[in-house]
Amino acid sequence: MNLHTTPHNSRATRTTRRLAALAAVAAMVVAGVQTGSAVATPGESDAPSAAPSTAAALGVNPSAQRATAIRAAQAETAPAAKALKLGAQEKLIVRDVITDAQGTVHTRYERTYAGLPVLGGDLVTHTAATGKLKGVDKATDAKIAVASTTPKLKSTAAGARKVIWAGHGGTPVLAFETVKTGVQKDGTPxxxxxxxxxxxxxxLHSYEAVETGTGNSQYSGEVEITTTKTDAGFELTDGDRGGHKTYDLNQGSSGTGALVTDDDDTWGDGTGDDRQTAAVDAHYGAAKTWDFYKSALGRDGIAGDGKAAYS
Structure with missing residues (x-):
């Protein structure tokens, strides 16, 4: 799926201020997990102090910080949709907020239309710390609209849900999405x-959400890793093991980072020069750890609750 970048120059002062406030919240979240504070007290000015370098040492919960940024962005989705000139029946749902080293805030959204999920309608905004919208990456440039949200046909499949299909750059249409679970030939769910x-x-479209990718690791050679297919390609999410996800901190020392993604489901090159190589080792190692707890101790995950940690 190709993403189209659309420059945006908003003259609305109110919208700019809202975006600036949102950027500030995201920036504070990053600062909160990357820096500590030093307060001098009498008699301590000459004493050496150890600066904590991890979120754990700082007493910061990266997941909570990320959730704070997402909640702040979600509270501003109405003015964001207006600034992006979306239709009256379109609403935004925030899925992630990341602030890079330059202070630019990247916010990933999914869309709904008249309350229905829009598949293939994802977009990412890039906002400077000043609040200026620098650009937008869209999964589709098509106008999201359908004549009616009442289907002419009835789906006979159990669990089918109504959606707006906007994938592959075509004209959006009302559709049904069904999910069939089972086991693949190699035993993968x-x-x-x-x-x-x-x-x-x-x-209109069909895809297997659980994929087996090829990983070129630095320490285990070529390995099979469980990945998840998305509209944009593939991501390091292991749906077979509690939804384990592998992130890239991009040289950071704390926080969650960005979920590792790829276009062709072949990851890394086996050397330390490729960032995906380290991600393969982490993802593969986490899978083996899960499998050990399952086979040796009968647990689903380390805590036995079926929930995965993240790498």
Missing amino acids: SRVHTITDATTGKK
Whole structure:
């Protein structure tokens, strides 16, 4: 899927101030997990102090900090949608907020139309610390609108949900999405998503959400790793092991970082020069750890609650 970058020069002072405030919140979140504070007290000025370098040492919960940034962004989705000139029935749902080393805030959104999920309608905004919107990456440039949200056909598949299909750059249509679970030939769990036109019954798209990628690790050679297919490609999410995710801190010392993604499901080159190589070692090692607890101790995950940590 190609992303289209659209420059944006908003003249609305109110919108700019809102975006600046949002950027400030995200920046404070990053600062909160990357720096400590030193307060001098009598008799301590000459004493050496150890500066904590990790979120744990600082007593900061990276997940909580990320959640704070997402909540702040979600509170501003209405003015953000207006600034992006979305339709009256479109709403934004914040999925992630990342601040880079230059202070630019990257906010990833999913969209809904008349309350229905828009598949293939993702977008990412890039906002300077001043609040100026520097650009937008869109999964589609098509206008999100359908004549009616009442389907002409009825889906006979159990668990089918109504969606707006905007994938592959075509005209958005009302559709049904069904998910069929099972097991693949190699024993890997299967979750096949199928999109069907709710007017004609035509199959529009189908994909396997649980994939087996090829990882070129530095310490274990070529290995198979469980990944997840998305509209944009693949991500290091292991749906077979509690949804374990592998992130890239991008030289940071704390926080969560960005989820590692790829275009072709072949990861790393086996050397330390490729950042994905380290991600493969982390993802593969986490899978082996999960498998050990499962086979040796009968646990689903380290805590036995079926929930994965993240790398």
